[in-house]
Amino acid sequence: MSQIESLNFLEAGTAAEVAEQWGTPVFVYNETTLAGQAEKALAFDAPYGLTVRYAMKANPNRFIINALARRGIAIDASSGFEASRAIQAGVNPQDILLTGQELPKNLESLVEQGILFNACSLRQLHEYGEKFPGTNVSVRINPGLGSGHSNRTNVGGPSSSFGIWHEYTDQVLAVAKEHSLTINRMHTHIGSGSDPEVWTRVAEMSLEQTKHFPDVEVLNLGGGFKIARMQDEIETNLGTIGPVVASALEKFYQQTGRQLKLEIEPGTFLVANAGSLVTTIHDIVDTGEEGYTFLKIDSGMTEVMRPSLYGAQHPIVVVNNSPEEHKKYVVVGHCCESGDLLTPYPSDPEVVAERLLQKADVGDLLVVEGVGAYCAYMSAQNYNSFPLRPEVMRTCAGELIEICRRETLPEMLQLETGSD
Numbered sequence: 291m292s293q294i295e296s297l298n299f300l301e302a303g304t305a306a307e308v309a310e311q312w313g314t315p316v317f318v319y320n321e322t323t324l325a326g327q328a329e330k331a332l333a334f335d336a337p338y339g340l341t342v343r344y345a346m347k348a349n350p351n352r353f354i355i356n357a358l359a360r361r362g363i364a365i366d367a368s369s370g371f372e373a374s375r376a377i378q379a380g381v382n383p384q385d386i387l388l389t390g391q392e393l394p395k396n397l398e399s400l401v402e403q404g405i406l407f408n409a410c411s412l413r414q415l416h417e418y419g420e421k422f423p424g425t426n427v428s429v430r431i432n433p434g435l436g437s438g439h440s441n442r443t444n445v446g447g448p449s450s451s452f453g454i455w456h457e458y459t460d461q462v463l464a465v466a467k468e469h470s471l472t473i474n475r476m477h478t479h480i481g482s483g484s485d486p487e488v489w490t491r492v493a494e495m496s497l498e499q500t501k502h503f504p505d506v507e508v509l510n511l512g513g514g515f516k517i518a519r520m521q522d523e524i525e526t527n528l529g530t531i532g533p534v535v536a537s538a539l540e541k542f543y544q545q546t547g548r549q550l551k552l553e554i555e556p557g558t559f560l561v562a563n564a565g566s567l568v569t570t571i572h573d574i575v576d577t578g579e580e581g582y583t584f585l586k587i588d589s590g591m592t593e594v595m596r597p598s599l600y601g602a603q604h605p606i607v608v609v610n611n612s613p614e615e616h617k618k619y620v621v622v623g624h625c626c627e628s629g630d631l632l633t634p635y636p637s638d639p640e641v642v643a644e645r646l647l648q649k650a651d652v653g654d655l656l657v658v659e660g661v662g663a664y665c666a667y668m669s670a671q672n673y674n675s676f677p678l679r680p681e682v683m684r685t686c687a688g689e690l691i692e693i694c695r696r697e698t699l700p701e702m703l704q705l706e707t708g709s710d
């Protein structure tokens with residue numbers, strides 16, 4: 291990493307103001323960024339209609355859901371609990387598609403409320419069919435191809451358990467027939483990627499599948515649109531992916547006379563760069579001349595686990611008044627856990643890497659950027675008994691509003707019931 295990263299949407303003053311008012315660590319989200327990304331997603335090329343579903347597992351806070359829902363974005367829920375959470379946030383159940391690894395225990399009640407169900411295995415299809423014979427259902431197919439940025443984010447191909455293997459069409463049709471189900475949606479989600487070639491192949495493979503399912507009216511290609519967190523990364527240009535998918539849909543229409551509606555399910559794309567984490571440097575240590583200098587922050591895997599999990603790279607910005615002085619640091623979190631590392635080697639969480647940053651002092655703020663997706667709600671929450679962090683939204687009008695307050699120790703302990 292040679293380039294110094296700079297603040298994304300926060301200014302140094304706002305970061306200090308947020309830290310002053312809410313303490314650190316604190317997440318700040320920018321509604322203007324959410325609105326801009328929503329607009330780009332809604333402009334995706336789709337000749338016969340488009341639904342954009344927000345993959346809410348990226349960040350299920352209801353203020354985020356509603357900031358997107360207000361702009362015409364529907365929901366992809368990954369569990370029954372997420373579906374209920376979206377309904378409680380005010381989302382119309384008909385706008386929620388449930389695509390989960392595990393069937394919810396309250397599937398009946400959710401479906402009766404109106405949510406749409408996407409069967410991700412033959413067993414799920416069968417169980418759904420037993421409960422709701424004669425209804426419409428969606429199926430998730432593993433098209434045999436994946437494109438995630440690491441093994442842990444790859445959700446297609448033979449090493450992935452997600453969806454029904456593409457060679458089992460006959461079984462899918464048989465289960466559907468047994469329960470008089472109408473398969474009206476074909477779903478494939480194969481993980482993060484920005485290569486138009488890959489999208490063309492997935493679209494074509496999915497459409498090939500769709501030929502076996504005469505009642506399918508909707509093609510859902512999932513999410514996985516890559517965004518640029520670091521300066522040297524490039525955001526997926528939806529303007530180049532859209533047309534290749536659109537032309538595959540048009541070709542399908544010419545061949546079959548069927549006009550399919552398109553659905554996409556971005557998570558990362560909508561929210562990742564809409565979030566910043568403001569932390570404080572509370573200690574600086576080094577391991578001698580041959581070693582490293584470590585910045586210790588009052589956050590870490592309790593808020594941001596992607597670096598420890600995948601070796602993911604997030605921009606890191608030291609906020610102080612010495613922009614001219616630079617120094618290489620390793621940034622570590624506050625957990626007693628050697629894996630609690632903010633600067634791993636790219637794609638290798640096992641290896642420590644140095645990052646060139648503004649020269650730092652104890653007490654300086656340190657902002658981790660690109661943390662709107664898969665951070666605040668995908669972390670080692672409460673590990674070392676650190677309380678859940680607050681979240682703040684900067685609205686389009688520039689106002690800072692609290693959308694989640696900091697947890698207290700009694701709140702953390704209140705689920706420990708009984709007496710000893």
Ligand SMILES: *Cc1c(COP(=O)(O)O)cnc(C)c1O
Binds near residue numbers: 348366368514
């Ligand atoms: C997680 C998920 C998404 C979103 O993935 P991103 O990489 O965040 O865009 C979309 N669809 C399904 C079914 C998912 O599980």
